[in-house]
Amino acid sequence: MKNSYKKKKKESFVSKVVNFLLTIIFACAIGSQVCTAANNNLRIAQVSDAHFSSFEENTSYKFLKKSGELLDDVIFQINTSGPYDFVIFTGDLINKPKCSELEKFIVYANKLMYPWYAIAGNHDISIDGPLNKSQFLSILSNANANMNQKNLYYAFTPKKGFRVICLDSIIDYKLTSNGEISNEEFLWLKEELDKHEKDIIVLCTHVPIIEPYSSPNHQLENEYEVRKLLKTHKYPLVVLQGHYHAVKIKQDDNMLVVSCPSLVTYPNAFRVININSNKKRTLVDVYLKETNLKDIQMRSKLRLFGSERLYGEECDRNVSFELKNNGE
Numbered sequence: 001m002k003n004s005y006k007k008k009k010k011e012s013f014v015s016k017v018v019n020f021l022l023t024i025i026f027a028c029a030i031g032s033q034v035c036t037a038a039n040n041n042l043r044i045a046q047v048s049d050a051h052f053s054s055f056e057e058n059t060s061y062k063f064l065k066k067s068g069e070l071l072d073d074v075i076f077q078i079n080t081s082g083p084y085d086f087v088i089f090t091g092d093l094i095n096k097p098k099c100s101e102l103e104k105f106i107v108y109a110n111k112l113m114y115p116w117y118a119i120a121g122n123h124d125i126s127i128d129g130p131l132n133k134s135q136f137l138s139i140l141s142n143a144n145a146n147m148n149q150k151n152l153y154y155a156f157t158p159k160k161g162f163r164v165i166c167l168d169s170i171i172d173y174k175l176t177s178n179g180e181i182s183n184e185e186f187l188w189l190k191e192e193l194d195k196h197e198k199d200i201i202v203l204c205t206h207v208p209i210i211e212p213y214s215s216p217n218h219q220l221e222n223e224y225e226v227r228k229l230l231k232t233h234k235y236p237l238v239v240l241q242g243h244y245h246a247v248k249i250k251q252d253d254n255m256l257v258v259s260c261p262s263l264v265t266y267p268n269a270f271r272v273i274n275i276n277s278n279k280k281r282t283l284v285d286v287y288l289k290e291t292n293l294k295d296i297q298m299r300s301k302l303r304l305f306g307s308e309r310l311y312g313e314e315c316d317r318n319v320s321f322e323l324k325n326n327g328e
Helices: 002-039 064-079 099-109 133-143 183-195 223-230 294-302 307-311
Strands: 041-047 086-090 116-119 154-159 162-166 200-205 237-241 248-252 255-259 269-277 282-290 319-323
Touching (some): 041 200, 064 099, 086 162, 086 200, 086 237, 099 133, 116 162, 116 200, 162 183, 183 223, 200 269, 237 269, 248 319, 255 319
Parallel strands (some): 041 086, 200 237, 237 255
Antiparallel strands (some): 041 269, 154 162, 269 282, 282 319
């Protein structure tokens, strides 16, 4: 009886050790899969056309007087719905190109828990006024180490396999809401695409690559040349754009173009973009996140003619896409 008891006890001990080791191996395997999935995933919050103003009254369609409250609401939503790899402001951070306004905007943006970046919009830059491109970049870089760039067009790698390219599409030598990519920037963009030919590209621009709707006063003047260049990239390419205050998504083969609405016009919303990639396919989930300030949203809608066009169809709001990899 004693020998039998000892034998069972020994077997029980060995069994426990084996089970313990198997548990560790299983946990490591699961952990490895989770880490791999996370590394192949990029989550972005896109905020566009905030038109922040600390002193202006509402216009016929812009709720400028509530721009601070709307910006605070978006930052709260982002901070409480993370994690995000980064937040990108795709232009028109402020409504009037004043240094003091940009500095006040930054106070809000610095409340974000995640890295944030910005590109200029036409409302951010003045031709001969106090806020030119170099001053705009200087103010941002002094307040945000991520913006320590040489130019308003720049690129960074948030995670292996992904390259984020931020364009300067703003014309500052004449009064216009149209945009362009300069010759120097165009050559730089080509170099970036060549260097990162096997990366998934996230391209951020204020003036659209593909218009969500036609507007002769807001278009990219060399749109054809830029799109032709982008089409040479064989791997998936996601374009995040603003300027038109519209909710719209268009797919062109391996390129997905996401238009983001404005915070101060209906539907007073921002975007969340989730990109998940492996060797065989790239899935992109795009979401529209509306303000929690429903009273402002309703009043904003009542001020606007053609709100349906800015709000888009359901297929422009919350939708998933599979992008081809034409490089294999």
